[in-house]
Amino acid sequence: xxxxxxxxxxxxxxxxxxxxxxxxxxxxxxxxxxxxxxxxxxxxxxxxxxxxxxxxxxxxxxxxxxxxx
Numbered sequence: 922x923x924x925x926x927x928x929x930x931x932x933x934x935x936x937x938x939x940x941x942x943x944x945x946x947x948x949x950x951x952x953x954x955x956x957x958x959x960x961x962x963x964x965x966x967x968x969x970x971x972x973x974x975x976x977x978x979x980x981x982x983x984x985x986x987x988x989x990x
Contacts (some may be wrong), residue, residue: 934949935951936949936950936951936952936955936960937949937950937955937959938950938951938955938958939951939955959983
């Protein structure tokens with residue numbers, strides 16, 4: 922069993938795509954292939970933050986409501 926690293930030392934994280942050990946040249950990935958897979962996911966729109974649409978209240982101009990009053 923290896924000793925724990927000193928506090929504040931960053932831990933080596935695995936590749937963000939396949940879980941293999943990272944390669945510093947392609948950080949945070951292990952290879953060009955995994956970096957390209959990640960790029961493709963971004964370009965294809967696979968990474969998206971879900972949004973809950975409200976009943977159009979957010980689309981209105983706030984200054985327009987003030988003029989209506």
